[in-house]
Amino acid sequence: MKPGSSRGLGMRLVVVFSLIATLCALAFGYYVSQARQHVGADYTALVTDVVRAQQDPAALRMGLDSMIDHSDRMHLEQVHDVLWRIPRRIESVKRQLRGSELVPASYEQLFEELSYVESRLPALETAVDRVPEEGLDEADGEAILALGMEIEEGLAWAYSELNEQLHQASAEQRVLMGRLTLAVALLLLMLLLAVGAVMLMLLRLHRQRETMRLQSRTDELTSLSNRRWLRETAEQAFEWRRRHGTPLSLMLLDLDHFKRINDDFGHPLGDAVLVTFSRTLERHVRRVDTVARMGGEEFAILMPDSDLAGAEALAGRILRATRAMPLPGPAAHRRLTVSIGVVEVGDEMGFDRLYSRADQLLYRAKESGRDRVVTERDQVSAAPDTDGADRHDGMGITQQPWAGGS
Numbered sequence: 510m511k512p513g514s515s516r517g518l519g520m521r522l523v524v525v526f527s528l529i530a531t532l533c534a535l536a537f538g539y540y541v542s543q544a545r546q547h548v549g550a551d552y553t554a555l556v557t558d559v560v561r562a563q564q565d566p567a568a569l570r571m572g573l574d575s576m577i578d579h580s581d582r583m584h585l586e587q588v589h590d591v592l593w594r595i596p597r598r599i600e601s602v603k604r605q606l607r608g609s610e611l612v613p614a615s616y617e618q619l620f621e622e623l624s625y626v627e628s629r630l631p632a633l634e635t636a637v638d639r640v641p642e643e644g645l646d647e648a649d650g651e652a653i654l655a656l657g658m659e660i661e662e663g664l665a666w667a668y669s670e671l672n673e674q675l676h677q678a679s680a681e682q683r684v685l686m687g688r689l690t691l692a693v694a695l696l697l698l699m700l701l702l703a704v705g706a707v708m709l710m711l712l713r714l715h716r717q718r719e720t721m722r723l724q725s726r727t728d729e730l731t732s733l734s735n736r737r738w739l740r741e742t743a744e745q746a747f748e749w750r751r752r753h754g755t756p757l758s759l760m761l762l763d764l765d766h767f768k769r770i771n772d773d774f775g776h777p778l779g780d781a782v783l784v785t786f787s788r789t790l791e792r793h794v795r796r797v798d799t800v801a802r803m804g805g806e807e808f809a810i811l812m813p814d815s816d817l818a819g820a821e822a823l824a825g826r827i828l829r830a831t832r833a834m835p836l837p838g839p840a841a842h843r844r845l846t847v848s849i850g851v852v853e854v855g856d857e858m859g860f861d862r863l864y865s866r867a868d869q870l871l872y873r874a875k876e877s878g879r880d881r882v883v884t885e886r887d888q889v890s891a892a893p894d895t896d897g898a899d900r901h902d903g904m905g906i907t908q909q910p911w912a913g914g915s
């Protein structure tokens with residue numbers, strides 16, 4: 510698995526999540542600021558009108574008092590002004606109340622009172638119209654004052670009640686908006702949690718898929734590539750070779766008399782030897798080479814950019830390294846050897862053909878005494894013994910001092 514692939518996806522998901530979280534925070538901020546601006550806005554105009562209208566009863570009272578004291582033209586006009594204003598204010602307040610969010614039942618009684626006040630206004634207007642310039646007598650003055658007070662009290666009560674109701678409604682609206690804001694915040698939080706959970710699930714799924722992909726192409730015991738992965742890599746290497754004309758070689762390796770290790774020391778130790786041998790192979794190859802376990806005690810190395818001579822040299826180094834390889838635990842005193850077949854890819858050659866040729870060479874290496882390398886040139890080469898002398902294996906196959914060296 511490429512660890513970077515999961516990390517890359519993780520980073521991308523973190524960026525996307527941060528983006529969504531930022532958008533949510535911005536949307537929430539906008540919502541709160543809008544809500545603050547608009548909460549109670551419904552009632553602001555109405556409250557302003559009611560506060561203005563609340564001055565009318567006092568103005569009427571003052572006007573009437575002055576008019577009774579001095580029934581001149583100026584005072585009469587003052588009273589007429591107030592009487593002209595009162596019904597218009599009442600109509601404006603009524604209209605706004607009907608258009609407001611208030612429940613009609615809550616202002617029904619106020620409407621009745623205001624309507625009653627409206628119905629009493631013409632009588633007061635008529636009485637004021639009849640006021641003589643030379644002044645009112647006491648009885649008429651008291652009658653006008655009584656009518657005026659009736660209107661004034663009705664208006665004062667209705668407007669003050671209305672003011673009270675509007676403040677209460679506005680306060681309720683604020684509480685409601687607070688709850689709504691909390692609900693929106695919770696919803697956004699839940700949305701973020703859900704998005705986060707989905708992203709975590711995606712990441713976990715991706716990791717699981719990567720792990721499965723890795724397992725499907727890795728040998729469980731040695732962690733080397735398995736046969737399937739070697740084949741896929743080889744197909745890519747063939748394509749590369751075809752395009753660029755670079756050499757490509759394959760080496761098949763089979764541990765000699767491995768059964769004896771199992772028989773003498775048990776299967777688990779045999780496993781440990783296979784792992785030790787795998788690490789030895791990995792130490793000797795280049796990064797571009799692919800080391801695979803083909804099964805049992807058989808291994809393969811695919812070497813892009815390596816011709817037969819280069820592959821043969823590596824095989825020699827591995828041969829010597831295997832001989833010198835310390836075995837684990839109770840098998841420490843034993844020495845292991847390996848037989849190797851090496852082949853370079855020729856024209857018109859596919860992986861199966863390449864593998865089968867390497868296998869034949871490996872078979873020849875086994876047949877001709879093991880612990881040796883057999884290459885395409887039909888030569889059997891062995892790593893130098895301690896004295897480095899040439900020798901024959903008695904089968905007509907030359908064993909040479911190893912040319913490559915480690």
Ligand SMILES: Nc1nc2c(ncn2[C@@H]2O[C@H](COP(=O)(O)OP(=O)(O)OP(=O)(O)O)[C@@H](O)[C@H]2O)c(=O)[nH]1
Pocket residue numbers: 730763764765766767768769771775776777778779780783804805806875879
């Ligand atoms: N410990 C262990 N042994 C394995 C594994 N796979 C195969 N083997 C053993 O490898 C041994 C292979 O035996 P053979 O095919 O006779 O080969 P050999 O003993 O190496 O003899 P040559 O190849 O002819 O030199 C068998 O005993 C298998 O049981 C494994 O994964 N772990």
